[in-house]
Amino acid sequence: MQQTPPESAHDPNDAWDSPRGLTAHREAVRTALAARTPRTETVPLTAALHRSLARDAVAGIALPPFDNSQMDGFAAASADTPGRLPAAATIAAGLVPAPLAPGTAAPIMTGAPVPAGADTVVPVEDTRDGCFDVAEVVLPASAPGRFVRPAGSDVAVGDTVLTAGTRLGPAALGLLAALGRTDVTVRARPRVLVCTGGDEVVLPGQPLPEGRIYDANTALLHAVLTGCGAEVCATRLVADSPDVFAGSLHADIAAHDPDLVVTSGGISAGRFEVVRSALAAEPAVRFGSVAMQPGGPQGLGVLRGGIPIVCLPGNPVSTWVSAVLLLGPALAEVWGTTGPTARQARLETTVTPLAAKTQIRRGTRVPAAPDRVDVLPGTSSHLLAEAARAEVLVLVPPGPEPLPAGTAVQVVDL
Amino acid sequence: MQQTPPESAHDPNDAWDSPRGLTAHREAVRTALAARTPRTETVPLTAALHRSLARDAVAGIALPPFDNSQMDGFAAASADTPGRLPAAATIAAGLVPAPLAPGTAAPIMTGAPVPAGADTVVPVEDTRDGCFDVAEVVLPASAPGRFVRPAGSDVAVGDTVLTAGTRLGPAALGLLAALGRTDVTVRARPRVLVCTGGDEVVLPGQPLPEGRIYDANTALLHAVLTGCGAEVCATRLVADSPDVFAGSLHADIAAHDPDLVVTSGGISAGRFEVVRSALAAEPAVRFGSVAMQPGGPQGLGVLRGGIPIVCLPGNPVSTWVSAVLLLGPALAEVWGTTGPTARQARLETTVTPLAAKTQIRRGTRVPAAPDRVDVLPGTSSHLLAEAARAEVLVLVPPGPEPLPAGTAVQVVDL
Known part of the structure; x- marks a missing residue:
């Protein structure tokens, strides 16, 4: 069972009041992440699934754009029903129909515009002959508006159809397409630099020397982060040298412009805590413990360059649990990604x-x-x-x- | 309210006993989809999240590969505890330690190999001085095996660690990486050709003529299908000409080699049911109704070339509901995608x-x-x-x- 690490003489960093609770630490992670202002980007609808809408979406057209038939049937004036009416020209979807001649009924297909002069639709199966191939159609009584979808009955021009922050599912994307939109402005995916390592860690696919283990944490963090909708902009496996770590960190930040750095390992109370040592000179990065197991040792802060950094413990299950419970919800709050609930x-x-x-x-x-x-x-x-x-x-x-x-x-x- | 379409004289296709229930039709969709044998593919771990494992994964190494320390502390022989022991050389993670000299204790870091001659680890905070910088360490009694993670205690060589069909989450991908794997064989994403249309339908982004509507169904189906883990290999917007539809369908199949064709609209009882007419000559494609609303009119079968086809109704909500309730679960069963439950x-x-x-x-x-x-x-x-x-x-x-x-x-x- 993991113990709260003591505040040893080797600790180069300030520590928070420890241990603090999971909820308080998650809130601290959220605050650190908010040091970077979320960006927005405009993407095609096909790339927007599960993304978070950046601005209210307002309808530029009505839906439906015109009164149209809900059924395959006959359009007529309700005042002419019940009755036997001569059949007018067929109105297919996509046509702009002429006004309906008084005292006639027009075969009309689902979705086709209801012509001027008609205010009701009788489904073909409710007519006496039950088919379209008739010169005269015998209609039962049909009330005004029956089987007519009025223009604007789904959406009126100017309606706010989706509010900022909406997670875009299939129906929302379909709605934007129905409004004629081809793209949508969403919150950008946060770009995350993932740093794992330790002298004992070997990249998968390489031979495994004695005393070494394969790096599981890059795969774990990549999966948790991309699964949330973040983008892993770079990964870095570092050895247990604070100087090398600090150097690669600054080079990677310069090269990849991340919105967040996530590290695993090197933050506990051992002799060779590379992350803790390398970040000793960072005034706004602290280490301490959280009253959770696994995942007790944690580090957190904002680098002098303004980039948030979250330092997770290195045991794979600790890394994973911390990422799911701390990073996921904080990213969801700040960046609108899909954190677990x-x-x-x-x-x-x-x-x-x-x-x-x-x-x-x-x-x-x-x-x-x-x-x-x-x-x-x-x-x-x-x-x-x-x-x-x-x-x-x-x-x-x-x-x-x-x-x-x-x-x-x-x-x-x- | 949508009615069951009558079996009209215009119906060019056999119909199933109608209406049939949602569950029976979903099973029929599954059977049709199974006409195409799911493929497998080998992908990097970074591309395998939420994919379905094609074969059992068997461990080629043990995890951990060697006895290692669970804590930052001192490795010793339990028989020497309690006791005051000279400190041996520090064992960092990644080192291959020499055997522990009898009667000594070695500072050891979390994850480092426990040396021969030691069988217990005392956490540094449980030693008298609580730090590593001592020439002699005073240890309390510590039982054999305490804070030692034995080799193979997580996974033994030859263990089946994940069974075929497992949906690969972050921890599973981390486990494969821990075993040294860089890629994994998963079921391939089904390739879906999406055909929508109608004379009234205009692509989003174009001007909207009178009597026309924008195509919402391509966006809806793209989102539902990709959200399930399918791949939309091509989309096609077709006019209400059965000949044009049939021609483009065969050309698109030849060009894109889909595992499934999904259409929306053109399958009801109107005069211009393009999909139903175009597929009249297909002996194994049928149309009928399902006892659900919306989504009642449905078509289904296998084209002569062996490609399954699912024909959904054209109203956007009907298309969407049908895709979620019928296609999603059937794809999940046949292809191992992530259908809704x-x-x-x-x-x-x-x-x-x-x-x-x-x-x-x-x-x-x-x-x-x-x-x-x-x-x-x-x-x-x-x-x-x-x-x-x-x-x-x-x-x-x-x-x-x-x-x-x-x-x-x-x-x-x-």
């Missing part, structure tokens, strides 16, 4: 909490009861295979007593 | 069902009660602005009586 669920079995920290357990949904979750057995932050099987993160609040089955807890769907 | 929720207010059709109402979540949904007032399939505000589709089963507030219904989150 917590929901309430009930424990399927008894769970023993930690005394003073929120424990983030990996869990699965109970198939027959979607509001119930089962926690997986492992708690250690190196158990990546178990993490890969998880469907939810379960936030177990601190406390002295076991939480019985049925206890309501916060969960985040993965 | 239905869940149960309760109605917040009384809802009046249709007599004999499942009505698909647009709804919103009740913020304070995630298992409750409010239906929006509109039911007409041209109300796209209302659809854009919806958060859920609510499947209201047919029946003679109003469903009171609190009734359990199926909903699909949008």
Whole structure:
């Protein structure tokens, strides 16, 4: 079980009042991220799915643009129904019809404009002969407006159809297309520089020397960040040299202009905490601990160049859990990306909490009861295979007593 | 309210026993889609998020690859604890340590290999001095294995760590990277040719002549399909000429090799049903009605060239609802894409069902009660602005009586 690191004599940075809670730290992450002003960009509708609308969308045309038929049928004056009426020329969708001659009925197709002089549509299957190939049509009584979609009944000119901040789903994109739009201004994807490393870490695909491990954290962070709708503008694997790290960080920032730097590892209480050491001279970057497990050691701040930096712990499960619970929601708030939202669920079995920290357990949904979750057995932050099987993160609040089955807890769907 | 189209004398195609239910038709869509055998492809881990694993993933190395320390602390023989031990050389992560001299304790960093001769780790904060800079360290009693992560405790060589069909989330991708993998074989994205049209339809961005409307369906279908993880390989806007449609369809299939063709519109009981007419000579394509509203008219089959085709109705809300409820789940079953899943929720207010059709109402979540949904007032399939505000589709089963507030219904989150 991870312990709160002591404020050792080696600590080059100020620390916050530690440990602080998960919610307070997430708010601090949000504040740091807001140091960079979100940008907007205009993209084609085909690239805008799930993006956050930057400005209210106002209708320049009405929908429908004209009165049109809701059915395949006959357009007539309601005053002429019921009645036997000569059939006028067929009105197909896409035509601009002539006014309906008084005392006639025009075959009309779904979506076609209702002609002047007609105010009702009788579906073809409700006519006596049930087909269009008639010289005269026998119509039942039909009320004014029946099966007519009035111009503007969906959207009037000048309506605000979508408000700024709307997450653009298929129907919203369809609506913008229906209004004649080909592109839309959305909040830009935040550009994230991802720095992982450590002397023990080897890039996947390379031979694995003794005593080394493959880098899992770049893949984890890339997936969490892109899954939220952020853009990973560069990744960097760094060795345990503070000078090398500091140098590559400044070079990468100059080269890639990130909106955020995310690091993993090198922030705890060991002798070789590369990130913590390299950032010792940064006045607005602090390290400390958060009352959560895994993910206790955390660092956070704004670099002198104005770029926010979030320093996550290096164990893969700690990195992942921190990214999901801290980075995802903060990015969603500041940049309008699609962060995970917590929901309430009930424990399927008894769970023993930690005394003073929120424990983030990996869990699965109970198939027959979607509001119930089962926690997986492992708690250690190196158990990546178990993490890969998880469907939810379960936030177990601190406390002295076991939480019985049925206890309501916060969960985040993965 | 949309009616079941009659089997008119103009119908050039066989029809199924109509109307059939939503579930039966979804199963028919699945069967049609399965005419094309899903392919697999190998992609970098950075392109594999949310993709479906094609084959079981088996570990080629153990995780961790070696016994390593869970803490920053001192590695020792448990038999030497409690005790005052001379400090040996520091073991950093990435080093291959020499065996621990008997009767000594080595400063060891999180993740570093535990040396031969040591079987326990004492966290630095649990030592008498609480720091690493000591010539002799005073250790409390520490049990064998404490704060040591044994080799293979996460994954053993030969373990099946992920099974075929797993949807790859961040932790799964991190796990593959931890095993040294740089790429992964997943089910390919189905390639979809999207055909929309009608003489009344104008591409967004063009001037809108009188009697015309902008094409919303291409944007809707593109968003639903790409949101599921399908690839829209081409889109085609066609006029109401069956010959032109048939010609462009065959040319587009030859040019783009789709796994699926999706059309919208032109399949009802009107005089100018372009899709239905153009496919009259296709022996394995049928049209009929499904007991749902909107979305009643539907077409389905396999073209003579072996390509599945799904013909959706043309009203934007009908197209959208059909794509979400029919195409999404069928693609997920056949191709492993991420289709929407239905869940149960309760109605917040009384809802009046249709007599004999499942009505698909647009709804919103009740913020304070995630298992409750409010239906929006509109039911007409041209109300796209209302659809854009919806958060859920609510499947209201047919029946003679109003469903009171609190009734359990199926909903699909949008």
